[in-house]
Amino acid sequence: MILKNNPRVTVKPITVEDAKAFMGEDSPLPSHKGLSFFLDGELAGIAGIRFERGLFVVFSNIKSD
Numbered sequence: 669m670i671l672k673n674n675p676r677v678t679v680k681p682i683t684v685e686d687a688k689a690f691m692g693e694d695s696p697l698p699s700h701k702g703l704s705f706f707l708d709g710e711l712a713g714i715a716g717i718r719f720e721r722g723l724f725v726v727f728s729n730i731k732s733d
Contacts, residue, residue, distance in 0.1 A: 678706040690729045
């Protein structure tokens with residue numbers, strides 16, 4: 669498993685800034701729970717869940733490069 673004891677990978681709670689980095693300024697994430705994944709200190713992916721229009725929405729995104 670790549671995450672186990674890999675010093676290149678960091679995982680932390682997602683922030684609005686992390687979400688905007690992937691989804692742009694129109695990111696609808698004022699109320700969300702999730703994780704941000706960093707590779708060598710650079711944001712590499714996000715994943716989480718948000719509550720929107722009475723439904724839970726699961727989201728994720730990863731950089732392609």
